Amino acid sequence: MLLNQFLLLAAxxxxxxxxxxxxxxxxxxxxxxxxxxxxxxxxxxxxxxTYHGLGGQVFALFVIAVAAAEVGVGLAIVLLIYRxxxxxxxxxxxxxxx
Amino acid sequence: xxxxxISLFATETFEVPANIAFSIIAIFMVIAAIRVxxxxxxxxxxxxxxxxxxxxxxxxLLLQAEFLAMTQFLIYLGAIIVLFLFGVxxxxxxxxxxxxxxxxxxxxxxxxxxxxxxxxSYAVIKTFGSDKLxxxxxxxxxxxxxxxxxxxxxDAIFSQYLIPFEVISVLLLAALIGAIVIARRD
Numbered sequence: 117m118l119l120n121q122f123l124l125l126a127a128x129x130x131x132x133x134x135x136x137x138x139x140x141x142x143x144x145x146x147x148x149x150x151x152x153x154x155x156x157x158x159x160x161x162x163x164x165x166t167y168h169g170l171g172g173q174v175f176a177l178f179v180i181a182v183a184a185a186e187v188g189v190g191l192a193i194v195l196l197i198y199r200x201x202x203x204x205x206x207x208x209x210x211x212x213x214x
Numbered sequence: 215x216x217x218x219x220i221s222l223f224a225t226e227t228f229e230v231p232a233n234i235a236f237s238i239i240a241i242f243m244v245i246a247a248i249r250v251x252x253x254x255x256x257x258x259x260x261x262x263x264x265x266x267x268x269x270x271x272x273x274x275l276l277l278q279a280e281f282l283a284m285t286q287f288l289i290y291l292g293a294i295i296v297l298f299l300f301g302v303x304x305x306x307x308x309x310x311x312x313x314x315x316x317x318x319x320x321x322x323x324x325x326x327x328x329x330x331x332x333x334x335s336y337a338v339i340k341t342f343g344s345d346k347l348x349x350x351x352x353x354x355x356x357x358x359x360x361x362x363x364x365x366x367x368x369d370a371i372f373s374q375y376l377i378p379f380e381v382i383s384v385l386l387l388a389a390l391i392g393a394i395v396i397a398r399r400d
Contacts, residue, residue: 117229117232117233117236117276117346117347118344118345118346118347119342119345119346119347120338120339120342120343120344120345121233121236121240122273122277123338123342124335124338124339125240125243125244125273127330127331127334127335127338128244128247128331129243129244129247129266130330130331130334131327131328131330131331131334132244132247132248132250132251132327133247133251134323134326134327134330135251135323135324135326135327136250136251138319138322138323138326138327139251139316139317139319139320139323140251140315140316140317141314141315141316141317142256142307142315143305144256144298144301144302144305144307145251145256145259145315147298147301148250148259148260148263148298149250149251151263151267151290151294152247152250152251152263152266155266155267155270155290158270158282158286159270159273159274162273162274162277162279162282163277163347165277165279166277166278166347166348166349167348169370170363170366170367170370171370171374171375173279173281173282173367173370174367174370174371174375174378176279176282177282177285177371178378178379178382180282180285180286180289180290181382181385181386182382182385183294184289184293184294184386185385185386185389185390186389187294187297187298188297188389188390188393189389189392189393189396191297191298191300191301191393191397192392192393192394192396192397193396194301194305195301195304195305195396195397196396196397198304198305198306204305204307205314207317
């Protein structure tokens with residue numbers, strides 16, 4: 117197996133995640149796209165750890181933990197937005213726009 | 215006879231099935247990822263995301279990172295997908311088809327996505343060319359204890375990476391308390 121096949125798969129997943137973050141309007145779907153990007157990075161870390169020792173796997177574990185925390189806090193924020201505005205359309209959150 | 219069998223199952227012959235498995239998994243993952251960002255049904259997006267996350271776990275297995283693969287299956291497929299489905303339920307997202315999930319930035323989204331893909335692919339192909347995976351680093355200095363990679367991983371976490379590990383624990387605790395504080399009705 118080549119190293120590049122994993123890296124290219126991760127690049128494709130990351131780009132799809134970027135597209136989702138830009139295009140999606142629903143807060144929950146934006147968080148799902150962020151998950152896609154985090155998982156792409158995890159594939160990269162583990163693929164490189166075959167060259168550089170187990171540090172890559174350790175940091176992939178850390179990324180999984182941070183992703184869990186991110187989803188928890190992110191969904192809490194989305195829930196609060198829904199409770200205050202009866203909608204999770206993040207394009208309507210433009211009060212900070214000058 | 216046994217020597218022939220052993221040589222038959224040596225790393226050279228493992229390449230082909232591993233590559234075939236990778237190709238199938240990768241095709242499924244890319245299709246599922248595209249469905250995650252294009253489907254017009256929120257629950258279907260969560261279920262397609264499950265396919266992608268399972269594929270990432272299978273990729274970890276192909277990369278011989280068994281512990282991470284199991285962690286991926288348990289945490290992502292078991293916990294995070296359920297968390298997403300709870301989020302869908304609690305925000306009363308439309309359960310059927312809905313044409314109000316995308317904004318009007320689709321052209322610029324496609325352009326930016328393709329730019330990122332092109333840039334990263336160019337850099338990766340130019341830098342790593344046709345380097346082969348060798349897994350030698352796994353069996354280097356850290357993995358001598360019984361050649362057990364899970365044991366070597368735990369040794370690495372609890373010796374060399376102990377302080378980041380503790381920081382991650384505190385971060386997780388703070389995030390969970392923060393989520394409760396944010397989402398609590400008062």
